[in-house]
Amino acid sequence: MEESRPLDVAQQLTSTGDMDPEDLRRYGHQIVDWIADYLKNSRQYPVLSQITPGSIRLALPAKPPEQPEPMEQILADFEQTLMPGLTHWNVPGFMAYFAITSSGPGILGEMLSSALNVNAMLWRTSPAATELEQVALDWLRQMLGLPKPLFGVINDTASTGVLYALAAAREAIPDLAIRQKGMAGRPELPRLRCYTSEQAHSSVEKAIITLGIGQEGLRKIPTDSEFRMDVAALERAIEEDLAAGWRPFAVVPTIGTTSTTSIDPVPAVADICERYGLWLHVDASYAGSAAVNPDLHWILAGCERADSLIVNPHKWLFVPIDCSVLYTRKPDVVKAAFSLIPEYLRNAESQGDEVPNLMDYGNALGRRFRSLKLWMVLRYFGQEGLAARIREHLRLAQLVVKWVKETPGFELLAPTPFSTVCFRVHPQGLDDEAKLDALNERVMNRVNEAGHFFLSHTKLHDKYTIRIAIGNLHTNEQDIRALWAELQNYAQSELKVITSA
Numbered sequence: 001m002e003e004s005r006p007l008d009v010a011q012q013l014t015s016t017g018d019m020d021p022e023d024l025r026r027y028g029h030q031i032v033d034w035i036a037d038y039l040k041n042s043r044q045y046p047v048l049s050q051i052t053p054g055s056i057r058l059a060l061p062a063k064p065p066e067q068p069e070p071m072e073q074i075l076a077d078f079e080q081t082l083m084p085g086l087t088h089w090n091v092p093g094f095m096a097y098f099a100i101t102s103s104g105p106g107i108l109g110e111m112l113s114s115a116l117n118v119n120a121m122l123w124r125t126s127p128a129a130t131e132l133e134q135v136a137l138d139w140l141r142q143m144l145g146l147p148k149p150l151f152g153v154i155n156d157t158a159s160t161g162v163l164y165a166l167a168a169a170r171e172a173i174p175d176l177a178i179r180q181k182g183m184a185g186r187p188e189l190p191r192l193r194c195y196t197s198e199q200a201h202s203s204v205e206k207a208i209i210t211l212g213i214g215q216e217g218l219r220k221i222p223t224d225s226e227f228r229m230d231v232a233a234l235e236r237a238i239e240e241d242l243a244a245g246w247r248p249f250a251v252v253p254t255i256g257t258t259s260t261t262s263i264d265p266v267p268a269v270a271d272i273c274e275r276y277g278l279w280l281h282v283d284a285s286y287a288g289s290a291a292v293n294p295d296l297h298w299i300l301a302g303c304e305r306a307d308s309l310i311v312n313p314h315k316w317l318f319v320p321i322d323c324s325v326l327y328t329r330k331p332d333v334v335k336a337a338f339s340l341i342p343e344y345l346r347n348a349e350s351q352g353d354e355v356p357n358l359m360d361y362g363n364a365l366g367r368r369f370r371s372l373k374l375w376m377v378l379r380y381f382g383q384e385g386l387a388a389r390i391r392e393h394l395r396l397a398q399l400v401v402k403w404v405k406e407t408p409g410f411e412l413l414a415p416t417p418f419s420t421v422c423f424r425v426h427p428q429g430l431d432d433e434a435k436l437d438a439l440n441e442r443v444m445n446r447v448n449e450a451g452h453f454f455l456s457h458t459k460l461h462d463k464y465t466i467r468i469a470i471g472n473l474h475t476n477e478q479d480i481r482a483l484w485a486e487l488q489n490y491a492q493s494e495l496k497v498i499t500s501a
C-alpha cells in the first residue's frame with residue numbers, strides 16, 4: 001500500500017490539515033485489526049510493565065514535532081516505544097487492585113463517542129446524550145434491584161462522585177449557608193463531621209479535604225473481625241461528637257471495601273442516619289456492579305434509603321474507564337450545591353424541570369458521551385449475560401479460597417464475599433511476623449516479575465496480605481490454576497531464601 005503523507009505546513013494553511021477521510025478509514029481499519037489481535041493474544045504480554053523508571057521519557061524526543069509526521073511513524077512508535085511501558089490492565093492475568101475490562105461493545109462505544117465528540121453540558125447541546133444517560137442509568141438501577149425514584153449522573157470516577165455527594169450532604173444542612181458564605185472566619189459555624197470506616201477508600205478523605213472540612217472532620221470508625229463498620233461504635237462516636245459540639249452531617253459506609261471487599265451493615269447505618277438526620281452516602285464503587293446478578297440484590301440492602309450511592313461500571317461491569325455512576329434520591333440538593341447558570345448558558349430548557357441540564361449536578365461543565373458505551377454494554381450482554389460473568393468470577397474466587405484452605409502453608413486472611421481473595425503464605429513453624437511479611441512480599445514480587453500475572457497487596461491486622469482480584473472478563477479457570485501453581489512454586493523457593501538468611 002502506498003504510504004500516505006501528511007500535508008506539509010504550507011498545504012495545511014490552505015486546507016484543514018486533518019486526516020483525509022480515506023486515510024482515516026485505512027488507519028481506522030488497521031487500528032481495529034491491531035485491537036482485535038491485541039485482545040486475542042493478550043496473554044503474551046508481561047502484565048506489569050518491566051521497564052525502569054524514566055526510560056519511556058528518555059526514548060521520546062524532548063522537543064515537540066515542528067513538521068507533520070506520517071501516521072505510519074506515529075503508530076510504529078506506539079508499538080515499539082510505548083507498548084513495553086504499558087501495564088496491561090485489559091488482560092486476563094491482571095488481578096491487582098481491582099481488575100477491570102474494556103469489552104468489545106465498550107471499546108466500540110468509546111470510538112463512536114470520540115467521533116461524535118458531543119459535549120452534553122446542556123440538554124440542547126446534545127439531547128440524545130442527556131436522555132440516553134437518564135435511560136441507561138434507569139436500566140442499570142433496575143438491573144441492580146433498586147427502587148424508583150433514583151436520579152443518576154455519570155462522572156469520570158468515584159472520587160469525583162463522592163466529592164459531589166458530600167458537597168450535597170453539606171448543602172443539606174439547614175442554616176449554614178456555606179455555599180454563600182464559605183467556612184473560614186465564621187466563629188458561629190460548628191465544626192462538621194463525617195463518618196466512614198477504617199477500611200473506607202481514600203477518596204472519602206480526599207473529598208473531605210477538598211471541601212475544606214479538614215481531615216479532622218472525618219472520623220474513621222473501627223471495624224469488626226470481618227472488616228465491617230462497627231455500628232455501635234458509630235453511634236457512640238456521634239453521641240460523643242454531639243456532646244463536644246461537633247456537627248455530624250454524613251456517614252459513608254462501603255459495600256465492597258478496597259482491601260477485603262467487606263460489606264458494611266448499611267441497613268443499620270441507615271437507621272442511625274435517620275435517627276440523627278445525617279446524609280447517607282453508600283460507596284459501592286467496586287461491588288455494586290455484582291448486584292446485576294439477581295442472587296446478589298441483597299448486597300445493596302439499605303441502599304434504597306441512601307441519599308446517594310456510587311457504582312462504577314468501569315470497575316466490574318465491563319465498561320471501559322471512565323464511567324462512574326452517582327445515584328441520588330435528592331437531585332435537588334445536589335443541584336442546590338452546584339447549579340450556577342451564567343447568561344451564555346441560559347436557554348428555554350433551563351427554565352423548566354422537563355429535562356435536566358447535566359452540568360447542574362457537579363462541578364464539571366463539559367460532559368463526555370459516556371452513556372453510549374454503557375448503553376452498548378448493557379444491551380450487548382443483557383442482564384443475564386452480565387450476571388453470568390459475575391457468577392463465574394465468584395466461582396473462580398471460591399476455587400482459590402478452597403485451594404488456600406486446603407493447602408498447607410497458605411492462610412486465608414479475610415472472608416471472600418465477592419471475587420477478591422486475601423491470603424498469605426504461612427508455612428508451618430514460621431511464625432515470625434517480620435519474616436512472614438518479607439516472604440509474602442518476595443513471593444508476590446516473583447509472580448509480578450514472571451509477567452503472566454499482576455497481583456497487589458494490602459495490610460490486614462498489620463499482616464502483609466496478597467490479594468487476587470478477579471474481575472477481567474477473560475480470566476478463566478486455566479488462568480487461575482496457572483497462577484496458583486506459580487504461587488506454590490515461589491512460596492517454596494522463597495521460603496528457602498528466608499529460612500537460610
Ligand SMILES: *Cc1c(COP(=O)(O)O)cnc(C)c1O
Nearest residue numbers: 157158159201203258285286324
Ligand atoms: C475504586 C474505588 C473507589 C475509587 O474509584 P475511582 O473511580 O477510581 O475514583 C472508591 N471506593 C471504592 C470502594 C473503590 O473500590
